[in-house]
Amino acid sequence: MTFGKLPLALLISLLTLGSSLAQDVNEFHANSMTQMQAGQWAEAHGTLTEATEALDDSAMARFGPQFGWFWYHRGFAAMKIQQYEDAATSFQICYEKYPNQNVEAGKGNNVYHKLALLKWGDALKATEKFAEALDKYARFLAERDPTRDKFQPGVFNLNLAFCNFKLGNIEEGTKHFKTALDNKREFNTPDRGIMSTFATLVEAVIKAKDEAALLNFIAENRGVLELPPFLGHEFTPLLMKLAQDAKEAEMLKGTFQLYSLSPDTREVVADAKAYLKKLEGQPRPVKDQGVTLVPSEIETTLERAQRSASQGDVSEVYKFLNTATLHEEVGNVRGAYAVFHQLELYHPDAHIMKEGQLTPLREFNLYNLVRTSSLIAELDSTEKFGSRFLDMFPGSEYEPEVQRLMLTSLFWNGEYDDAIEVATSVLEKLGSDASDSEQHDIASFVLAGSKFYIGEFFEAAPLLDAYLERYTEEKTEEHRFQAALYFRASNLSRLQEWTRAGAELDAFLAKYPEAAGNPYLPFALYDRANVHYAQEEFDEALTALERVLNEFPGFPILDIVYNLKGNVQQSLDQRTEAEESYRSALEIAERTNNRPVVGESLFYLTALIGEVKKGVENERLPEAAAFYDRFWNEGYREDSPFKAKIAVAGIPALQDAERNEEALDRLQTVIAELSRTQGNPGLEEAINSYTEAYLEENTLDQLKEHYYNFPGIDPADSATRALLRIAVIGIVEEQQKKALAEDDTDRASANEALIKVLFQDLRREFDPKVLSNFILVRLGDFLRTKTSSPNESRAFYEEVLNREDISYRFPALFGLAEVLADGSESSKKQAVDYLQRVYQDSEDRSQREKALARLIDVQSSLGNHEQVIEKAGVYLGPDTNFRKNIIPVQFTLGESYLATGRTEEAMKMFGQVWSSNLGLVSFSAPAILAWSDIGWKRNQADSGSGVSDRQGAYDALALYHKQLSGSFEKMTPEDQALFQKVENRMNTYAANPAVEVPAAE
C-alpha cells in the first residue's frame, strides 16, 4: 500500500493554501500516516474520518482531486477494522467525487481514483454485495491505467471467483479461480485466499447440487489445492467443515475428496519437523517458491498437531467415523469393520468434540468394532476386542450388548470352545442375581448349545433341561427357544435315550412343522429317522428319511442321510435298495469331497456286497474287494472310524481272492493303530475278527502266545492287552460250550478252570480305570454269573456307567439291574428303572427282550402285579414278537392274574404253560399245580368240558404224571422234586370222593 508518502502534487497544493487550513490538512495527514505506519488502524480511521468530515465540503474546490487521498485511506483503514460499509462509502466518494478531470494548475491528481474502484469492489464483497462488487471490479479493469494502477492478479481473480461463486455463477467463478491457481507462483496467489475461495466454491456447488463441478475442479486442481502438510494443517478445520456440509448434502464423493485434501496429522508432524531442521540458523523468515517459511509459525503448527495427536482429537478420527457410517449405511459392514479396526489400531486415544467438550471415543469405537466384527463373522476380532472392551469398560452401557455379540457370534459361527469359555465367564460374573436377564438367557443358551455341538452330550443334557425350564417360550426369543428344543431332543438321541428322544423330536416336529421358520427341520427329521432305526421302526425311519431327501434337496448332509437310509433298508433286507442308497451317499460324498463319509460308504458297500452266508456262494466278492481296496489305497483310512470295521468286513472278499495274509496283516496293523487311538473305536470287533481268522490256521495255544505278545502293541497299553486277553477267554468259552455239547466233561471242566484263571488274571493285572467298557462288562458279567460274589460285579458296571463313552451302556445297566434285582426292595426298584431304560432305549433287540422279561420278573417279586400284567401283555403281544422268554413270562402273568383275583385269566395262562411245555418240568410242574389248584377250589360241577372242575384237575394231573413218569430218572433233582409234588397232588385228589379214578390199565 502506498500510504507511506503523500503524493508530491498534494504536498505542493497544500503549501499554497491558507496557513490555518494547510496546518489542519498537514496535521491530519501526518497523524494518519504515523498511525497507519504503526498499524493503529482504528486511530488512523478516526483521524481520516475527522479530516474528511471537516474538509470534504470544500475540498474539491480547495485541493482538487488529490483530496481523494483522504477518502481512499479512510476506506483502507475502515477495511482493516472491518467497517466495510464505511469503507465502501469512502472508496465510492474517492472515485466519484474526486475524478481526475479538469485539474486546475497547482492542484494534484487523485492517484487512487481507479484503485478506489478496486477497493470499492473489495468493500462491497466484504458487505456481501457481490454483484455490485463484480461491477466495480469490471470497471476497474476497464478504466485502470495499466502503467500506474497496479494490483495483485492472484487476489483479484480469487475475488472475482469468490463473488461469482456467491452469486451461483459456478462456471464463471471457476474460470477466475483456475486463473489464480494456474498462475499461483507468478501471481503469488495466497494460500489463505485460495482456501477461502475454495470454500465458497464448495458452498456454491452444494447449493446448486452440482457435485460434478466440485469433483472436476478438485481433479483438475488437486496439485495446487493440496498443500504441503505443514501448511495444509491450518486449513484442516475448514476442509472438515466443508466435507461435513457436503455430506449433509449427500455429496459423498465430494466429502471424501475434501477429506483427501486435508493432510494426515502424522505427515504434518513429520513435514514440520523436517522444515524446522532445514531452517535451523535462519534468523528471518525464508521465502521459497511463493511460500514464506516462518520458523515460529511452523513450530506453532507442529505443537498444535502434536497436541491434537496426543489428545486423540485429530481429523482422521472424524474422517474414519464418517467413512464407517457411509459403508454401513449402504450395507458394506466389512468396510465399517475395517474402519473401526483401524481406529482401534491407530487412534486408541481418539476423542471428538461434543457439545464443546473433548469426549473420549474408544468405548464407542471398540463396541462398534465388536458389533461389526460379529456381523461379518470375524470371530477372532469379536472375541479379542470384546474381551478388551469388557476389561476396559466394566459397567458400560454397551457391556450387555458386547457380551451378547461375543456369545452369539461365537456360537452361531461354530466357535464352540470359545463360546463356552465366554459364556461360563459371563454366567460366573452374573451370578444368581441376574436370573432371567437377557444376558443370562443368552449365556445359558450358548453354553448348553455349545456343549451339544461339541459332543459333550452328558454335560449338555442338564443344561438344556435347565434352560428350557427357566426360559419358557414366553420368556425368551423364539429362535432360541426353538433351537434349545431341538438341541435337547437331538442331544437325547445322541445319548441313545431313544424313547425320550423320539417323543421330544415328535413334539418338536409337531410344533414347528414348516420349513419356513424352522431351520432345524431337516436335522430333526434325520434325527427322528435315526431314533426310529435304533428302535427298529424301519418303515417310519424310511418315511422320515424320504422327507429329508424330497423336501430338502440342498440339505448339506445328504450323503449321511443316504447312508442311514441304506442301513434301514439293509435291516429290512432290501439289499438292492440299500446298495443303491450307499452308492448315492458315496457319489455325493465324493463330489463334495466329504472324505469321512466316503470312507463310511465304502465300508457299507464292502460289508453289504462282501457278506458271506453259510452255504451260499457270493459271486460279488471281487466287487467288495474293489471297494475295500479303494478305502485303503485312496487315503480314506486316515482317522476313519470305519477302518477296523472295513478291515473286518473285507476279510471274506480277501480270502476269496487268496489275500488272507494281507487281510490279517492289515487287521493286525489296524488293531495296533486303534490301540493308540483315544477310545479305541472298533478295536474289540477287530480283535474278534482277527481271532476268528487267525484260528483258521493256528491253535488256541498259538493264539494265546500270539496275543500275549501282539506285534505293535505297547506293553504299557493295558486296555488293548486286556482286550486281547478277553479274546482268548472268548475262544476258551467257545471251546467249553463245544465240550459241554459233546459231553466231554473233562475238557469242559479244564476249560472252565482256565476261564476262571484268565478272568482272575485280568482282574488282578488291570486297573478298571484303564479297561474298555467292553472288558468291564465282560468282567462284570463273569463275576455276576460265574462266581459266588455277584455283588463284586457292581463296581465294573458302575465304572462303565460313569463314563461319557456310552458304548456297552445297556449291557452294563442290565448287569447292574440283575445284581440289584436280587437285593432289597429299594434295590429292586432301582433295578426296575434300569431294566425299563434298557428295554426302552437299547438298540439290541435281544437285550431289550431280556430286559423286559427280567423287568416282569422283578415287578412280580415286588408284588406289582398290575405292572406285571401290563408288561407281560407287551411282551406277549403281537408288536414285539418276543419269543425267548414266553414261558416264564406266561407263568409270571398267571401268578399276577391269580394274585389280583383274575382266576379265569390265571387258569388260562397256567393251562397254556403246562399244556404246551410238558417237558420243561421247572415251568410245567408249577403251572399244573397252580392250574389244578384253581380248578379244585373253584369246584364247579361242569368246567365247560363236560366234567367237573375237580375231576378235570385230577385228570390233568394224572395225564401229566403219565406223560412224564417215564422220564423221571433223567430229570434233575430239582425237577424230580417238582414232579413229586405233582404226584402227591394227584394222589390227594384221587382220594377225594368227588373224583373218579379210572381203573388201572
Next chain:
Amino acid sequence: MKAFLLISLLFASGVFAQQNPPVVALAVKDGKPFPIWISAASDRAIRYTETARGTVYREALVKSLDGLYFQMPVAFQEGLELFRGHKFEEAKAKFTAAAEAHRIVKDFPGNWSILASFYLMECSRLLMELDELQAQMDKFDDETLLRENHKKQIEINRYWDAIRSESWTRLLTIAEAEIETPLPGYQRVQLAYLAGLANEKLGNTRDSLTFYNKAMTADFGASDVYSIQAALNAFSLLKENPDVQVAIRLFGTDEFEEASEGAILLEEAVALVKVWDKAIGVGKELPSQFREFSKYEIKEETAAEGS
C-alpha cells in the same frame, strides 16, 4: 587460513561435485543471512558466489555457517504439484530434473535432490512400474532423508518387490505385522492393499476382502490408485467366488438361501457397488461385469416375504 587450506585440499582432491547452473541457497553467518549461488559442494564445504552471475568464488566449511537453506528447485515444486495432482508420469520428468539440479548438494540432510529421487520412486510405485522402482531402489541411499515416514516408505517399497517375486506368504507375514504399527494413511493403504493381494493369492477370500476394505478406507480416498484397485480386486474376488456364483444362479428362486455364504458375499458385492458409486469410484467407471451385482440386491419386501 587453516580452513582455507583445508577447503583447497578438498577441492584439489576432487571430492567436490560441481554443477552448472548453481544451487541457490540462503546462508547465515554471524547471524546475518545472505543468498549464495553454490557451484560446487561436498558434505563439508561449499564453493559459491554471492551474486547470480558472480565470478568471485568463495569457499566455506559448512560447519562455519550458522544456517544453510537450499531454495527449492522450480522443477521440484512443479513435480510436487503434478504428483499431488496424481499426474505421476508427468511428475517423473520434473523430479528427474530436480534431482539433477541439486545433485551437488545431495549429501546434505534433507536436500531437494534426494527428495526428488524419493518422489521419483513414489511415481514408479504409484504407476505400478515395479521393475523401475526396484532399479531406482538399488541406486537409492536414504541416509539424507529427514522424514522418518520417508525412510519407512523405502522399507515398504521392498515389500512391493514381493509382488514381482510372488512371495505371497512372506508378503502377508510382513504386511500384516507392519499394518499394526502407527503409520500415515498413505502407507497403511499400501500395506492393506498388499495384505489383501497376498491373501487373495493364497486363497483366503474373507481375509482378502477385509484387507481390501481397509485399503479402501485407510486414507479416505487420497491414495485413490490403491483404493480403486482394492475395490476392483474385491469385486473380482467376489465375482469368481464359487459360492457367490451359486447364489447368483439361485437368486430369485426358492432355493436361494439368504444366510448362505454365497448369498452373504453376494450382498457384500451389492453394497460395494454402492460404496463405489458414493465414494470410491471418482473419475472411473465401474466395469459393467461388476455393476451387474446391483441386480442381486435383496429388497426389503423380498426379505420380509422370505422371513
